[in-house]
Amino acid sequence: MTAPTASPPTPSEPPAAASPSRRPPLVDLVRRSDWRAYVIYIAFVLVFLFFSVLLHGSGFLSGNNLLNIFRQTATISVMAVAMTFVIAAAEIDLSVGAVAGLASVVTAMSIKDSGPVAGVLAGLALGLAVGVLNGGLVTLLGIPSFLVTLGMLGIASGVAMWITSSAPQPILNDAFNNIFGSGTVAGLPVLLVWTVVFVAVGAVVLTKTGFGRRVLATGGNRVAAEFTGINTRRVKFTVLVVSSVVASVAGMLYAGRLQSGRFQWGAGDELSVIAAVILGGTSLFGGSGAVIGSLFGSLLMGLINNGLILAGLDVSQQQVVRGVIIILAVAVARRR
Amino acid sequence: MTGVAEDTGYAVRMRGVHKAFNGVPVLHGVDFELRRGEVHALLGENGAGKSTLMKILQGVYSLDSGEIVVDGQAVRLTSTHDARAAGIGMVFQEFSLVPTLSVAKNIFLGREPRHRGGLLDDGESVRRARQLFAHMGAELDPRAAVGSLSTAYWQLTEIAKALAQDARVLIMDEPTASLAKHEVEALFALVGRLKAAGISIIYISHRMEEVYRVADRVTVLRDGRRVIAAPLSEVSPAQLIEHIIGRQMEHALVWHERAVDRSGTPILELRHVSAGPRVRDVSLTVHRGEILGLAGLMGSGRTELARCLFGIDRVRSGQVLVNGRQVQLTSPRAAIAAGLALIPEDRRAQGLVLDHSVRDNLLLPLLPGLRRGPLLDDRRGGRTARSLIEQLRIRVANPSRPVRLLSGGNQQKVVIAKWLATDPTVLVMDEPTVGVDVGTKSEIVSTIRELADQGRAIIVISSELPELLAVSDRIVVLRAGAVDRELDRRDIPDEEHLQMAIQGV
Ligand SMILES: Nc1ncnc2c1ncn2[C@@H]1O[C@H](COP(=O)(O)OP(=O)(O)OP(=O)(O)O)[C@@H](O)[C@H]1O
Ligand SMILES: [Mg+2]
Numbered sequence: 001m002t003a004p005t006a007s008p009p010t011p012s013e014p015p016a017a018a019s020p021s022r023r024p025p026l027v028d029l030v031r032r033s034d035w036r037a038y039v040i041y042i043a044f045v046l047v048f049l050f051f052s053v054l055l056h057g058s059g060f061l062s063g064n065n066l067l068n069i070f071r072q073t074a075t076i077s078v079m080a081v082a083m084t085f086v087i088a089a090a091e092i093d094l095s096v097g098a099v100a101g102l103a104s105v106v107t108a109m110s111i112k113d114s115g116p117v118a119g120v121l122a123g124l125a126l127g128l129a130v131g132v133l134n135g136g137l138v139t140l141l142g143i144p145s146f147l148v149t150l151g152m153l154g155i156a157s158g159v160a161m162w163i164t165s166s167a168p169q170p171i172l173n174d175a176f177n178n179i180f181g182s183g184t185v186a187g188l189p190v191l192l193v194w195t196v197v198f199v200a201v202g203a204v205v206l207t208k209t210g211f212g213r214r215v216l217a218t219g220g221n222r223v224a225a226e227f228t229g230i231n232t233r234r235v236k237f238t239v240l241v242v243s244s245v246v247a248s249v250a251g252m253l254y255a256g257r258l259q260s261g262r263f264q265w266g267a268g269d270e271l272s273v274i275a276a277v278i279l280g281g282t283s284l285f286g287g288s289g290a291v292i293g294s295l296f297g298s299l300l301m302g303l304i305n306n307g308l309i310l311a312g313l314d315v316s317q318q319q320v321v322r323g324v325i326i327i328l329a330v331a332v333a334r335r336r
Numbered sequence: 337m338t339g340v341a342e343d344t345g346y347a348v349r350m351r352g353v354h355k356a357f358n359g360v361p362v363l364h365g366v367d368f369e370l371r372r373g374e375v376h377a378l379l380g381e382n383g384a385g386k387s388t389l390m391k392i393l394q395g396v397y398s399l400d401s402g403e404i405v406v407d408g409q410a411v412r413l414t415s416t417h418d419a420r421a422a423g424i425g426m427v428f429q430e431f432s433l434v435p436t437l438s439v440a441k442n443i444f445l446g447r448e449p450r451h452r453g454g455l456l457d458d459g460e461s462v463r464r465a466r467q468l469f470a471h472m473g474a475e476l477d478p479r480a481a482v483g484s485l486s487t488a489y490w491q492l493t494e495i496a497k498a499l500a501q502d503a504r505v506l507i508m509d510e511p512t513a514s515l516a517k518h519e520v521e522a523l524f525a526l527v528g529r530l531k532a533a534g535i536s537i538i539y540i541s542h543r544m545e546e547v548y549r550v551a552d553r554v555t556v557l558r559d560g561r562r563v564i565a566a567p568l569s570e571v572s573p574a575q576l577i578e579h580i581i582g583r584q585m586e587h588a589l590v591w592h593e594r595a596v597d598r599s600g601t602p603i604l605e606l607r608h609v610s611a612g613p614r615v616r617d618v619s620l621t622v623h624r625g626e627i628l629g630l631a632g633l634m635g636s637g638r639t640e641l642a643r644c645l646f647g648i649d650r651v652r653s654g655q656v657l658v659n660g661r662q663v664q665l666t667s668p669r670a671a672i673a674a675g676l677a678l679i680p681e682d683r684r685a686q687g688l689v690l691d692h693s694v695r696d697n698l699l700l701p702l703l704p705g706l707r708r709g710p711l712l713d714d715r716r717g718g719r720t721a722r723s724l725i726e727q728l729r730i731r732v733a734n735p736s737r738p739v740r741l742l743s744g745g746n747q748q749k750v751v752i753a754k755w756l757a758t759d760p761t762v763l764v765m766d767e768p769t770v771g772v773d774v775g776t777k778s779e780i781v782s783t784i785r786e787l788a789d790q791g792r793a794i795i796v797i798s799s800e801l802p803e804l805l806a807v808s809d810r811i812v813v814l815r816a817g818a819v820d821r822e823l824d825r826r827d828i829p830d831e832e833h834l835q836m837a838i839q840g841v
């Protein structure tokens with residue numbers, strides 16, 4: 001965009017802070033571009049190249065394996081999109097994984113009783129209900145979201161175990177399993193399509209709509225946002241509701257992929273989701289957010305898992321390596 | 337001339353406004369009238385209740401009793417939204433921007449220009465922001481993140497934001513507190529233009545000369561009561577000051593020649609110091625008992641130099657010597673250990689723990705000295721805090737109240753008091769009197785002199801030239817991060833002269 005540069009008739013002084021300096025343009029560009037915002041992409045490319053070289057004989061680069069990474073990370077990616085909004089608004093939602101598990105169970109049971117449409121509606125209604133509860137407790141009673149959603153994590157996973165007596169709930173409806181799991185659209189796995197749709201919508205909403213701007217303002221300086229006339233409670237309420245509803249969709253994606261509802265689906269996902277968001281460049285203190293970064297954060301972790309499995313590491317070793325890479329990436333992004 | 341008492345002549349009328357915080361009354365039945373198209377100065381000591389009155393008008397606080405009439409209509413302002421709907425805009429004294437968003441996004445926050453499809457049009461925001469700044473005569477990249485800018489640019493953004501809201505009443509709470517001379521001029525020009533466009537402006541300031549330049553009428557508050565409301569042409573500056581502080585001013589801002597012995601080793605010496613992004617090859621000395629003024633335009637590197645002396649910005653090359661011995665200023669702790677102290681420019685961000693009590697803030701740098709055994713000596717701490725509060729006449733009912741609740745000027749006094757207490761050898765003060773009322777300003781100037789008389793070296797950074805001229809023995813003018821010239825105070829006949837030196841003519 002080349003807007004005409006206004007040349008204000010300042011009497012005397014050469015431009016000071018925040019105006020371009022006299023450094024060579026390239027140096028200036030690198031400085032201004034703030035490469036740290038792109039650490040996630042750099043890390044993604046580096047890890048990808050590393051595995052490509054290391055695992056070139058083990059099918060890492062096969063189209064099928066790469067699509068598999070998308071399939072396996074779809075649930076995390078989708079939840080990370082919503083979590084980006086939550087964290088950008090300076091809140092947190094620890095209940096997403098448990099809500100996904102509960103939603104998978106509720107959906108599976110409703111499909112068995114009343115068919116796939118009722119199943120999907122029941123899953124969404126559950127997400128909505130939990131979200132309203134989370135958001136209401138946070139905004140009306142002023143309880144920190146960390147505590148509210150921590151409590152909700154326990155409640156949701158407890159209820160999921162309780163109503164199923166901890167037993168898996170198989171889903172025999174092919175239409176549902178196709179749409180939410182194994183199907184394809186124009187040759188692409190439906191889970192990839194879901195991911196792309198959520199990320200695209202999330203990215204546009206965060207950067208290009210009034211709502212997105214209100215979320216960033218609320219997280220960046222709540223008082224300033226209030227003084228500007230933004231209803232910051234409503235913003236916080238909304239992001240928490242959306243987070244739960246999206247988590248329930250993620251639960252259905254689990255259910256469709258694994259053709260069953262089960263209380264374990266999604267257990268512990270909250271940490272992966274938050275890690276994906278932070279890796280993606282969203283500030284843990286609120287006020288900034290990058291939806292596409294969150295997607296790559298999620299993909300990076302999927303990539304690492306996939307590569308380490310192919311490399312023959314066992315689960316415990318995978319966890320250690322993944323932890324190290326996360327800390328490294330965030331550390332590099334933060335150094336000042 | 338003297339307005340007919342019909343409501344339509346007034347943009348705003350407030351009558352009998354009472355306000356108490358937790359049972360402590362702050363406003364006792366204040367009347368306030370703003371005529372349409374006038375610039376109205378609202379003056380008073382720190383803590384007199386100016387900001388509180390304006391926050392009521394802005395819908396931030398609700399009044400306990402009293403009435404507000406805007407444009408002839410009685411209004412109830414229960415939120416900032418109501419106030420904006422009534423056409424009242426405000427440039428807040430405590431900055432109210434979102435640091436993580438860009439300047440343009442802040443200006444249009446909540447009223448963003450949109451594409452036809454309803455999506456935000458940030459390109460348009462940037463264009464309009466550029467136009468606004470061009471009108472204001474300010475140079476500022478609308479795409480820069482607000483958090484990366486210095487306070488002066490925050491203020492410009494705030495003003496632009498209020499202007500973009502098409503407010504009919506504009507409240508400016510100490511708008512020039514952190515602006516450089518030419519920026520102030522641009523602001524005054526702007527105020528004139530707004531006035532001509534029929535906008536009414538309430539102007540809060542502690543700078544008398546400004547008030548006489550821009551304002552038509554004045555209201556003075558003292559202890560939450562209106563003591564005078566009159567056209568400025570009918571009140572002399574001396575009368576005004578008397579109304580403000582309730583007595584005659586003892587010591588005005590005049591320069592005293594002080595004897596400084598420059599023969600020994602300087603207490604502080606900088607040799608070819610380059611630091612941070614801006615400071616280039618600065619050499620200077622400050623001797624025992626000397627007060628060195630640092631002058632320069634906004635962005636000339638004064639604050640950056642102070643930051644490097646306090647170990648915040650790294651020294652890239654060159655040497656810093658304290659009492660002839662080279663020191664490594666790698667962190668504020670190292671700087672404190674070397675005997676340096678900084679009173680920072682941005683008190684809210686760098687100088688205070690806002691949620692902690694006045695007492696705790698005052699004692700923070702003193703903690704190691706206040707121990708008795710492993711525990712803190714509370715009694716001695718309390719005594720120290722009380723004496724500091726008295727010394728600077730900090731207006732606080734109870735030292736255990738959070739600093740956040742103090743008026744802006746009183747917060748600034750807490751920052752100063754806090755560092756005075758540490759007894760540093762070299763004291764660097766960055767804009768020490770921003771937002772401080774006239775009475776206290778001259779007190780701070782005499783405090784600075786006393787501190788120097790006790791044998792300290794003092795560096796004062798100030799954009800307020802009368803103050804800088806009153807207090808300095810020598811003045812170093814910085815320009816683009818380097819020393820442009822060094823002037824003995826005796827060789828500076830008047831403010832004009834110094835102004836020219838700063839502008840580089
Ligand atoms: N939210 C609050 N809670 C309690 N007390 C407050 C609050 N806000 C202001 N006060 C008190 O009200 C008094 C008036 O404060 P106010 O900010 O209106 O002063 P001011 O005239 O603007 O002073 P300054 O020139 O220093 O900005 C002060 O004593 C202050 O401590
Ligand atoms: Mg004030």
